[in-house]
Structure formats: structure tokens, C-alpha cells
Amino acid sequence: MNIVTPEFGLIFWQVVIFGIVLLLLRSFAWKPILSSLKERESSIEGALRMADQAKLEMQELKAGNEKLLAEARLERDRIMKEATAMSNQLLEQAKDKANEEGTRLIAQAREAIQNEKNAALAEVKNTAAQLSIDIAERILRRELTDQPAQQQLVDSYLKEVKLN
Amino acid sequence: MKRLLLALFCFLSFSAFANEPTATTAEATDTEEFNPGEMILHHIGDSHEWHWFSTGNNHFTTYLPVIAFRPGHGLSTFSSRQLAEGKVYDGLKLEHEHLVSEDGSKVYDFSITKNVASLMLSATLLLVVFIAVARGYAKRGTGAPRGIQSFFEPIIIFVRDEVAKKSIGPKYERYMPYLLTVFFFIWFNNLMGLMPGGANLTGNIAVTMTLALLTLLITLFSSNKNYWAHIFATPGVPKALLPIMIPVELIGIVVKPFSLMVRLFANITAGHIVTLSFISLIFIFRNLGVAPVSLAFGLFINMLELLVAILQAYIFTLLTAMYIGGAVEDHHDADYQMGGGDGAEPAHAH
Numbered sequence: 001m002n003i004v005t006p007e008f009g010l011i012f013w014q015v016v017i018f019g020i021v022l023l024l025l026r027s028f029a030w031k032p033i034l035s036s037l038k039e040r041e042s043s044i045e046g047a048l049r050m051a052d053q054a055k056l057e058m059q060e061l062k063a064g065n066e067k068l069l070a071e072a073r074l075e076r077d078r079i080m081k082e083a084t085a086m087s088n089q090l091l092e093q094a095k096d097k098a099n100e101e102g103t104r105l106i107a108q109a110r111e112a113i114q115n116e117k118n119a120a121l122a123e124v125k126n127t128a129a130q131l132s133i134d135i136a137e138r139i140l141r142r143e144l145t146d147q148p149a150q151q152q153l154v155d156s157y158l159k160e161v162k163l164n
Numbered sequence: 165m166k167r168l169l170l171a172l173f174c175f176l177s178f179s180a181f182a183n184e185p186t187a188t189t190a191e192a193t194d195t196e197e198f199n200p201g202e203m204i205l206h207h208i209g210d211s212h213e214w215h216w217f218s219t220g221n222n223h224f225t226t227y228l229p230v231i232a233f234r235p236g237h238g239l240s241t242f243s244s245r246q247l248a249e250g251k252v253y254d255g256l257k258l259e260h261e262h263l264v265s266e267d268g269s270k271v272y273d274f275s276i277t278k279n280v281a282s283l284m285l286s287a288t289l290l291l292v293v294f295i296a297v298a299r300g301y302a303k304r305g306t307g308a309p310r311g312i313q314s315f316f317e318p319i320i321i322f323v324r325d326e327v328a329k330k331s332i333g334p335k336y337e338r339y340m341p342y343l344l345t346v347f348f349f350i351w352f353n354n355l356m357g358l359m360p361g362g363a364n365l366t367g368n369i370a371v372t373m374t375l376a377l378l379t380l381l382i383t384l385f386s387s388n389k390n391y392w393a394h395i396f397a398t399p400g401v402p403k404a405l406l407p408i409m410i411p412v413e414l415i416g417i418v419v420k421p422f423s424l425m426v427r428l429f430a431n432i433t434a435g436h437i438v439t440l441s442f443i444s445l446i447f448i449f450r451n452l453g454v455a456p457v458s459l460a461f462g463l464f465i466n467m468l469e470l471l472v473a474i475l476q477a478y479i480f481t482l483l484t485a486m487y488i489g490g491a492v493e494d495h496h497d498a499d500y501q502m503g504g505g506d507g508a509e510p511a512h513a514h
Contacts, residue, residue: 003209003433006370009231009273010210013280014374018349021287026341029294033320034340036301043306 132161200444208364208436210279211261212244216361228281231274232256232263244275279371282363286353294348323347323481331485335492339485342382346375347481354432354473358466366476367432369425376421379484384417387491420487424480431476435469 139153214226227245234240237255246253247263255266263273276284293312300313309317328336328343353366365371393399395413397406442462446455 003205004369006373007210007273007277007368008370009275010277010279010283010368010370011374012274013276013283014371017280017283017287018345018374018378021290021349022342022345024291025294025345028291029298030341030344032298033294033301034324034337036306037317037321037324040306 198447204440208433210277214278229276233272278363279365282365327482327485332489339488343481347477350480351474351477358469369429372425372429376425380421383487383491391491428476439465
């Protein structure tokens with residue numbers, strides 16, 4: 001059997017069997033295998049892309065957080081400053097009010113003292129007058145007989161009253 | 165899977181134990197001069213029975229069916245046992261492993277020869293293996309591959325990415341089934357040919373010729389306008405030279421598959437011849453001392469053949485892809501390195 005002479009029978013079987021194998025493998029092996037590979041590759045690609053996106057989003061989120069934090073810090077400082085100012089103001093106000101109240105109280109007290117004093121003076125005056133009348137009555141009763149001494153006594157009393 | 169392998173072994177070891185009463189001829193051959201050329205040609209050639217080995221006068225042979233068609237006589241099928249030792253059956257006999265009719269009329273030999281049996285075996289093996297691989301994908305979906313699936317996946321991806329995509333370009337998907345089948349068919353059969361008792365299928369010119377013709381047909385049927393324009397009006401060639409160029413280009417169409425046919429056939433056959441030659445040395449020198457040297461060289465060549473087995477499968481597939489790529493390419497696009505495997509990467513490979 002010459003090795004370089006193709007055998008008709010073998011060519012026939014090769015065409016038939018290889019054809020059958022090709023058709024069977026195409027539909028039962030290569031198509032599902034290649035489509036699965038493609039699907040897997042696209043899913044891996046998708047997963048990688050998603051991971052990248054997630055990383056980007058994470059970075060954005062982080063940047064946002066930092067921005068928020070900075071804003072919060074600023075806000076805190078502002079509030080603190082405002083609070084300090086307000087407390088100072090309140091303190092000042094309280095001080096002013098206290099001063100005012102104090103002054104008012106002092107004035108009131110003074111007025112009351114004045115009134116009391118006036119009342120006391122009036123009473124003293126009344127008492128003095130009553131006293132003088134009593135004295136004068138008693139003197140009058142006792143010394144109606146002695147004219148010069150009366151006169152002298154009246155004069156001395158008057159003098160005393162004037163001095164008062 | 166294990167049961168299947170066992171069945172395969174059972175099938176392979178199903179052999180007729182023929183204790184032939186031909187002691188005289190056997191003795192005669194024993195004393196006969198050892199003819200390495202004849203032995204080697206017998207081994208690499210096809211035959212109507214599958215001879216495994218002989219011990220003395222006992223030949224372990226699987227007799228295969230003979231299917232012959234003779235115009236006017238019709239189809240005749242019988243076991244090749246009827247033709248053993250030069251016997252005549254139904255007006256047919258074997259002459260140097262060639263089926264001829266006694267009266268010299270034309271015989272179409274459709275016998276299940278050793279190569280056809282091996283071909284059927286490899287076809288079954290391919291189907292079993294790759295349907296198992298496909299089942300792995302069906303079961304695991306987009307999950308990680310396991311077992312036999314993970315062994316073949318990188319090879320399939322290699323054929324797709326390195327061979328088909330780079331050589332054919334964006335239209336590669338249509339040709340993937342053919343490329344993958346050709347690649348694994350050649351590889352599996354190369355390996356089966358290396359096994360003891362294996363048939364030299366991919367080293368048979370009928371097989372390589374069929375594969376090369378399939379490649380030619382696919383190339384021609386998928387060829388577009390540019391392909392033919394390139395042949396009949398090669399760009400950049402003066403009109404006066406076209407009468408020379410057209411025949412050259414036409415010859416090129418035929419030479420491409422011819423080279424595919426010869427390359428695979430010659431590589432595989434040569435490997436077998438070299439291995440057998442080293443083994444023959446032992447019988448030529450009739451000296452046990454030669455055996456270690458022969459074995460060492462034989463082993464080396466066998467290892468080399470394992471490499472050649474996949475290399476030739478790759479080369480056949482790559483060249484097929486390149487011929488198809490040349491036929492379907494839209495125009496000479498520098499981005500797709502047509503015919504390049506060594507060139508720079510395409511700027512945007514799809």
C-alpha cells in the first residue's frame with residue numbers, strides 16, 4: 001500500500017465521520033462552550049467595571065464627607081462665636097439691669113427715707129407744738145400771778161423755739 | 165467517565181486470538197532477513213485488520229469488517245478474517261493490503277480499515293470529551309471551571325484569541341467550530357497514533373487531504389470581492405505583469421491546502437518512521453547492547469512527537485485561520501496583522 005496514494009475508502013469515511021463530528025461538536029460542544037466563555041468574560045468585565053465605579057463613588061462619598069465635615073466645623077465655629085457674643089451681651093444686659101435696679105432701689109429707699117424723715121419731723125413738730133402748748137398751759141396755770149417772771153419765761157421759750 | 169474508559173479498553177483489547185497452523189511460514193520468516201523498510205511501511209500504512217502484537221506464532225489481531233462495492237456485483241460485507249493469509253473470498257483478495265478482485269474488475273473499497281476504526285474511535289472520544297466539557301459549562305454557568313473543563317478551557321481560549329481572532333479578524337466567530345474541531349481532531353489523532361498499537365491516521369495522506377480540501381472549500385465559500393480582486397487584479401502590479409501574476413495567484417490557491425496536506429502527513433509519518441527506525445536497529449544488529457541506545461533515542465523522539473502532535477495541530481489550525489482570514493478580510497487593514505502571529509499586536513483587536 002503506497003503511503004502517498006490517498007485511499008478512496010478512507011477519504012469517504014473521513015468526510016462522513018469528520019462531518020458528523022463537526023456538526024455534533026458545533027451544536028453540542030462549541031456553541032455552548034463559546035457562549036458560556038463569552039458570558040463569563042462579559043460578567044467579569046462588568047464586575048470589574050462595577051468595582052471601578054464603586055471605587056469612584058466611594059471617593060466621591062469620601063470627598064463629600066470631608067466637605068460636610070469642614071462645613072460642620074465652620075458652622076460650629078460660627079455658632080460658638082455667636083453664643084459667646086450673645087452670652088457677653090446677656091451678661092452686659094444683666095449687669096446694666098442690675099445697676100439700674102440698684103440705682104432705682106437706692107432712689108426709692110432715699111425717697112422712703114425722706115418721707116419717713118418728713119413724717120418724723122412733722123411728728124416731732126406736732127409733738128413739740130403739743131409739748132409747748134402743754135408747757136404753756138402748765139406755765140399759764142402756775143405763773144399767772146407773777147407777771148415779770150411770766151414774761152421772762154415766755155421769752156426764753158420763744159427764744160428756744162426760734163433756735164430750733 | 166471511568167466506566168467509559170473501561171469500555172474503551174475492552175473494545176481495544178477485543179482481539180481474535182489466532183493460533184495459526186502456519187509454523188512453517190513463521191519459521192521461514194524467522195530465518196528470513198529482517199527488512200526494516202517493509203516493517204516500517206507496514207506500520208505506518210493502513211490495513212484491513214488491526215494487528216496488535218505477535219508472540220511466536222500467535223498473532224493477536226482484531227479482524228475488521230470489509231465492505232466492498234463492485235459495479236454489477238453489488239455490495240459485499242464480510243470479516244477480514246476471510247482474507248487473512250492471502251485467502252480469496254467472494255472473488256476478492258488482498259494484494260499488499262490492497263483489496264482487489266480476482267478477475268481484475270474495479271473494486272470500491274469502503275472497508276472499516278484500521279484507520280477508519282481509529283477514526284471512529286477518535287470521533288467518539290472527541291464527542292465524549294467535549295460534550296463533557298460543555299456539560300461543565302452548563303452546570304457551572306459563569307463559575308470557575310473544574311476538572312476536564314479547566315484542562316481544555318485555556319486551549320479553547322488560545323485557539324479563539326491567538327488563532328482565530330488574530331488571523332481572521334472581526335468575523336472569526338463563524339469559523340470557530342471548524343477551527344476547534346480541526347485542532348482537537350488532529351491533536352487527539354496525533355496522540356492516538358503515538359500509542360502502542362495505534363493507527364497512523366493523521367499520517368495518512370487521505371485524511372490530511374480531506375482536511376486540506378475542507379479548508380480550501382471553506383476559504384473559497386467565504387471569500388469576498390477583495391480576495392478575488394487581489395488574485396485577478398493584484399494591487400500595485402502593472403497591467404502588463406497580470407498575465408504572469410494571475411496564474412501564480414491561482415496556483416497559490418491550490419498550493420496553500422496542498423502544503424497543509426503534505427505538512428501534516430509528512431510530519432507525523434516522519435516521526436513514526438524515525439521511532440520505528442531506532443527500534444529496528446535492535447533487530448538489524450541482533451544485539452541486546454544496542455537496545456538501550458535505541459530505546460533512549462526512541463524515547464527522545466517519542467517525547468518530541470508529543471510536542472509535534474500539538475504543534476502540528478496548532479500549525480494546521482493557524483494556517484487554516486490565516487487562509488480564511490485572507491478570504492474574508494475587507495481590505496488591507498494594517499490594524500489586523502493578517503498572517504502575522506509574530507508581528508506587533510493589532511491596535512484594536514476585537
